[in-house]
Amino acid sequence: MAENGAFSFTKSGSMGRHGLAKIQTGNNTAEEVCHDDSARPVKAQTIDELHSLQQKKSTPTTPIGGTPRGPFAAISDEQRQRQQLQSISASLASLMRETGPKVVKGDPARKSQISPKASQVVHHHEYHIPTLEFGVSDSALKFTHILYNLSPAELYEQAIKYEKGSFITSTGALATLSGAKTGRSPRDKRVVKDETTEEELWWGKGSPNIEMDEHTFLVNRERAVDYLNSLDKVFVNDQFLNWDPEHRIKVRIVSARAYHSLFMHNMCIRPTYEELENFGTPDFTIYNAGQFPCNRYTHHMTSSTSIDLNLARREMVILGTQYAGEMKKGLFSVMHYLMPKRQILSLHSGCNMGKDGDVALFFGLSGTGKTTLSTDHNRYLIGDDEHCWSENGVSNIEGGCYAKCIDLSKEKEPDIWNALKFGTVLENVVFDEHTREVDYTEKSVTENTRAAYPIEYIPNAKIPCVGPHPKNVILLACDAFGVLPPVSKLTLAQTMYHFISGYTALVAGTEDGVKEPQATFSACFGAAFIMMHPTKYAAMLAEKMQKHGATGWLVNTGWSGGRYGSGSRIKLAYTRKIIDAIHSGTLLKANYTKTEVFGLEIPTEIEGVPSEILDPINAWQDKKVYRDTLLNLAGLFKKNFDGFTNYNIGKDSSLTDEILAAGPIF
Numbered sequence: 001m002a003e004n005g006a007f008s009f010t011k012s013g014s015m016g017r018h019g020l021a022k023i024q025t026g027n028n029t030a031e032e033v034c035h036d037d038s039a040r041p042v043k044a045q046t047i048d049e050l051h052s053l054q055q056k057k058s059t060p061t062t063p064i065g066g067t068p069r070g071p072f073a074a075i076s077d078e079q080r081q082r083q084q085l086q087s088i089s090a091s092l093a094s095l096m097r098e099t100g101p102k103v104v105k106g107d108p109a110r111k112s113q114i115s116p117k118a119s120q121v122v123h124h125h126e127y128h129i130p131t132l133e134f135g136v137s138d139s140a141l142k143f144t145h146i147l148y149n150l151s152p153a154e155l156y157e158q159a160i161k162y163e164k165g166s167f168i169t170s171t172g173a174l175a176t177l178s179g180a181k182t183g184r185s186p187r188d189k190r191v192v193k194d195e196t197t198e199e200e201l202w203w204g205k206g207s208p209n210i211e212m213d214e215h216t217f218l219v220n221r222e223r224a225v226d227y228l229n230s231l232d233k234v235f236v237n238d239q240f241l242n243w244d245p246e247h248r249i250k251v252r253i254v255s256a257r258a259y260h261s262l263f264m265h266n267m268c269i270r271p272t273y274e275e276l277e278n279f280g281t282p283d284f285t286i287y288n289a290g291q292f293p294c295n296r297y298t299h300h301m302t303s304s305t306s307i308d309l310n311l312a313r314r315e316m317v318i319l320g321t322q323y324a325g326e327m328k329k330g331l332f333s334v335m336h337y338l339m340p341k342r343q344i345l346s347l348h349s350g351c352n353m354g355k356d357g358d359v360a361l362f363f364g365l366s367g368t369g370k371t372t373l374s375t376d377h378n379r380y381l382i383g384d385d386e387h388c389w390s391e392n393g394v395s396n397i398e399g400g401c402y403a404k405c406i407d408l409s410k411e412k413e414p415d416i417w418n419a420l421k422f423g424t425v426l427e428n429v430v431f432d433e434h435t436r437e438v439d440y441t442e443k444s445v446t447e448n449t450r451a452a453y454p455i456e457y458i459p460n461a462k463i464p465c466v467g468p469h470p471k472n473v474i475l476l477a478c479d480a481f482g483v484l485p486p487v488s489k490l491t492l493a494q495t496m497y498h499f500i501s502g503y504t505a506l507v508a509g510t511e512d513g514v515k516e517p518q519a520t521f522s523a524c525f526g527a528a529f530i531m532m533h534p535t536k537y538a539a540m541l542a543e544k545m546q547k548h549g550a551t552g553w554l555v556n557t558g559w560s561g562g563r564y565g566s567g568s569r570i571k572l573a574y575t576r577k578i579i580d581a582i583h584s585g586t587l588l589k590a591n592y593t594k595t596e597v598f599g600l601e602i603p604t605e606i607e608g609v610p611s612e613i614l615d616p617i618n619a620w621q622d623k624k625v626y627r628d629t630l631l632n633l634a635g636l637f638k639k640n641f642d643g644f645t646n647y648n649i650g651k652d653s654s655l656t657d658e659i660l661a662a663g664p665i666f
């Protein structure tokens with residue numbers, strides 16, 4: 001090693017002159033003790049004191065104290081805190097035992113770390129719920145610590161400390177694993193059938209609602225609550241759904257993982273400090289005990305997973321799956337029940353708005369492009385997945401977006417790319433063990449890699465997430481058969497026909513060499529989430545589109561020039577040009593021709609899109625194979641629609657007849 005520690009990998013050996021300056025250590029006099037006086041000493045006498053200096057009490061986002069406000073103005077801070085804890089204890093209470101649980105706010109780990117002095121401070125914040133402490137199990141003797149509406153930073157710490165598989169990626173997002181389930185489990189969803197729901201809901205063939213009785217629900221609820229109370233701590237989120245203030249729903253999510261709490265923090269609407277103070281009793285509660293299975297001996301259970309909805313109790317229980325999308329879509333189901341009762345249409349759609357206030361809805365099944373196409377740098381994002389259409393216009397149900405990440409690229413989807421930063425939950429992605437850079441092409445955990453981020457992470461989000469009545473209603477289908485045109489203009493009857501059909505065809509499991517594209521029909525582009533018969537939602541959509549003069553469009557974001565395997569997926573850049581032309585109004589004025597079989601109006605020209613792909617037959621080399629494939633798909637449409645021919649849509653039968661006639665003719 002060279003003199004004075006000037007060690008270098010450089011070959012020149014001339015560090016002294018050109019590199020870093022040498023450290024001077026030679027001017028201490030003999031009697032002086034060497035000490036570092038570069039910074040002033042901290043204002044603390046002990047390490048504990050130093051740590052206590054590091055954190056200050058959070059300041060509310062809105063001032064408290066001073067002038068009395070709202071219905072709770074008369075009560076003190078302490079009383080308010082006590083009421084909040086009482087409400088949480090009530091949520092977590094067993095329905096059979098007489099007492100408990102005892103809940104206390106804060107992280108149980110904090111206790112062991114702190115000095116006696118500091119522990120008094122913590123004690124000051126503990127508001128114990130008085131309980132009778134006899135004749136009950138141990139769980140009544142212990143406290144359940146409540147981690148209430150933690151911030152993303154606090155949730156990161158919880159996740160990293162206690163949940164295996166939690167890591168900070170190179171861009172600051174929280175990478176996490178959802179466990180054995182990496183997607184929803186629709187076959188394990190159960191809905192309580194009682195006198196009311198028997199009448200109101202859609203049951204039987206085609207319906208997503210598989211019945212369960214009240215008693216079985218309570219068995220599962222008890223199982224979930226017992227599990228949650230057996231833990232040292234649970235996460236509680238109190239949040240809102242629906243940006244329309246008139247129809248806002250208060251939700252409480254009780255969960256056992258920081259991942260779940262952060263996911264819902266991002267996906268639901270985040271209350272302000274003041275809104276939280278006056279939160280009161282939730283309208284709906286989720287008990288997420290996803291780490292714990294249901295009991296296979298329980299009636300109606302066909303697997304270890306059960307997602308149970310009880311509309312009368314306004315509760316949902318999750319057992320045996322940690323996939324966070326169950327909570328998101330569980331609440332969406334609830335909205336599909338509550339909103340239509342108020343004459344508000346709930347929609348599985350993305351939504352954005354142009355500079356002039358023109359609103360577009362994007363319907364489509366999973367993976368068809370709702371998130372991708374509603375996130376548009378030239379337009380305001382209202383929301384990417386769940387909306388309401390009321391007399392006031394449109395409103396987003398959620399406070400965040402949930403984007404597919406597979407093959408995500410910075411060039412094609414810059415706004416989504418940039419949203420994957422601190423606070424974002426990245427589910428099931430694969431990353432470099434050292435640099436923590438995510439490889440978005442990796443499918444080794446699942447193909448359904450996802451990002452959940454607050455909507456304000458998209459730079460042109462429209463906040464509050466509401467807008468006027470839609471001008472365009474865009475139905476997205478990812479047609480892996482490659483026979484649907486890239487875009488067609490629809491009549492109202494055709495829009496309804498395709499809305500009820502809810503078609504898409506994705507390629508099957510890509511790993512073990514795909515053979516055939518799988519046609520999927522999902523009524524209202526979200527049969528898994530609707531609660532009532534599809535015609536109920538369809539009638540509302542028709543009525544609203546008619547009343548507000550919205551135009552319907554069918555956009556194929558899938559294959560062109562051949563089915564999956566021989567053709568290719570329509571370039572995202574072309575689809576974006578098509579969507580631009582719909583928004584600007586130029587496509588409405590284009591020249592159209594009509595296709596055979598499906599009778600779709602297709603434009604002859606769109607700026608920025610090669611004209612030869614606009615009529616799908618032109619893009620296919622073998623016209624006979626094209627025709628056979630087209631007829632095959634038309635047959636699948638017809639077969640699917642047979643299930644709806646006995647229902648009337650709307651008040652008069654004329655619309656129903658028109659809709660039936662708007663399907664493929666061959």
Ligand SMILES: Nc1ncnc2c1ncn2[C@@H]1O[C@H](COP(=O)(O)OP(=O)(O)OP(=O)(O)O)[C@@H](O)[C@H]1O
Pocket residue numbers: 364365366367368369370371372373384385402403404405406557558569570571572573575
């Ligand atoms: N032409 C295209 N148009 C739209 N998306 C495309 C196109 N080509 C490729 N894609 C890809 O398809 C995927 C569309 O997924 P997206 O997240 O938008 O689905 P989604 O409709 O929001 O589904 P979900 O309801 O499950 O969230 C994205 O990964 C996108 O990059």
Ligand SMILES: O=C([O-])CC(=O)C(=O)O
Pocket residue numbers: 183184325326328329365366385402
């Ligand atoms: O719910 C999910 O897991 C993702 C989603 O948005 C959908 O499937 O429509």
Ligand SMILES: [Ca+2]
Pocket residue numbers: 370371384385402403404
């Ligand atoms: Ca999405």
Ligand SMILES: [Mn+2]
Pocket residue numbers: 348366385
């Ligand atoms: Mn969705």
